[in-house]
Amino acid sequence: MPTQPTFFQPPSDEIPKILLPDPARIFLIRAERFDLLAENHSLGEWLAFLGRLSRAQHQALQDMTEVALPDQDALELASAHAIPPISVASFKLPPAWRDVLRQFANDLLPDAPVGARDTLDSLLVTSTEELQRLGEMLLTGEPKSLEDMTRLPFIAAALQVVFTGLASQLDASKMPLMEARSVCPCCGSLPVVSVIRADGPAGNPRYAHCTLCNTEWNIPRATCVACGEEEKLALHEIDGDDGIARAESCEACHSYLKIIYQSKGAIVDPIADDLASVALDMLVDDAGFERSGPNLLLIGAGGDNVDLK
Numbered sequence: 268m269p270t271q272p273t274f275f276q277p278p279s280d281e282i283p284k285i286l287l288p289d290p291a292r293i294f295l296i297r298a299e300r301f302d303l304l305a306e307n308h309s310l311g312e313w314l315a316f317l318g319r320l321s322r323a324q325h326q327a328l329q330d331m332t333e334v335a336l337p338d339q340d341a342l343e344l345a346s347a348h349a350i351p352p353i354s355v356a357s358f359k360l361p362p363a364w365r366d367v368l369r370q371f372a373n374d375l376l377p378d379a380p381v382g383a384r385d386t387l388d389s390l391l392v393t394s395t396e397e398l399q400r401l402g403e404m405l406l407t408g409e410p411k412s413l414e415d416m417t418r419l420p421f422i423a424a425a426l427q428v429v430f431t432g433l434a435s436q437l438d439a440s441k442m443p444l445m446e447a448r449s450v451c452p453c454c455g456s457l458p459v460v461s462v463i464r465a466d467g468p469a470g471n472p473r474y475a476h477c478t479l480c481n482t483e484w485n486i487p488r489a490t491c492v493a494c495g496e497e498e499k500l501a502l503h504e505i506d507g508d509d510g511i512a513r514a515e516s517c518e519a520c521h522s523y524l525k526i527i528y529q530s531k532g533a534i535v536d537p538i539a540d541d542l543a544s545v546a547l548d549m550l551v552d553d554a555g556f557e558r559s560g561p562n563l564l565l566i567g568a569g570g571d572n573v574d575l576k
């Protein structure tokens with residue numbers, strides 16, 4: 268067996284190794300994709316709500332007061348040691364994230380489904396200290412209670428806005444990929460899915476998509492995103508669907524992650540298309556594989572018992 272040559276091989280020069288998020292478009296495209304996916308879908312009501320959430324994230328990002336990156340010395344140090352410059356393990360959450368949360372909670376409240384309305388109401392009166400605890404828990408820890416679980420998707424949505432804004436200010440040309448390709452080179456989070464792109468350089472390169480900051484990084488095709496294995500992979504799909512989402516499972520580490528095929532849809536979005544294909548998660552879970560990276564908007568709903576009415 269080869270000793271992981273492809274996994275650590277630098278990507279070819281023509282393919283950008285890191286694609287930073289475009290703050291003017293990322294959440295807007297996501298909102299449009301959720302709107303489209305909500306039509307004629309058994310989870311349509313929930314997907315439509317997530318479309319409104321994405322639109323509120325877009326507005327909050329446009330209105331967000333500037334959040335500063337670490338200083339130049341810290342960025343250079345991170346680059347030299349191949350450490351994510353805005354690592355979730357060490358980056359101090361700026362107070363602006365709570366303003367982002369309050370803004371979109373207010374935006375969403377009038378049209379929110381009943382269950383979400385109660386959660387949004389409670390978040391608007393949650394103390395600064397408690398919000399800080401929830402924010403830090405999302406980035407570094409495990410939820411402690413059912414109440415935490417219902418609030419975390421909204422906490423995650425606010426932190427996605429802040430970390431996307433931060434990542435978009437970085438200079439991708441000065442950043443290395445992480446030695447472990449399973450983590451985001453900007454923030455150190457796990458990928459939500461990988462995407463086979465059809466809109467960029469020839470050869471349809473694959474990029475992992477960060478579940479938090481929306482950065483994408485190049486991953487060789489036909490390698491396990493979690494462990495780098497090349498031999499023991501299998502693809503799973505739902506018979507007769509549109510072919511946009513497949514799951515790549517790995518017998519070496521017993522994990523799976525979905526692949527989203529951009530060529531199969533006019534617009535696809537990693538987070539929206541992932542949530543619209545939860546049936547595929549159930550299929551692969553049943554086959555005994557554990558998902559290697561989370562979709563932060565699904566925390567608390569449960570991967571295999573989605574009840575969002």
Ligand SMILES: [Zn+2]
Pocket residue numbers: 451452453454455456477478479480481482
């Ligand atoms: Zn990231």
Ligand SMILES: [Zn+2]
Pocket residue numbers: 491492493494495496517518519520521522
């Ligand atoms: Zn693996």
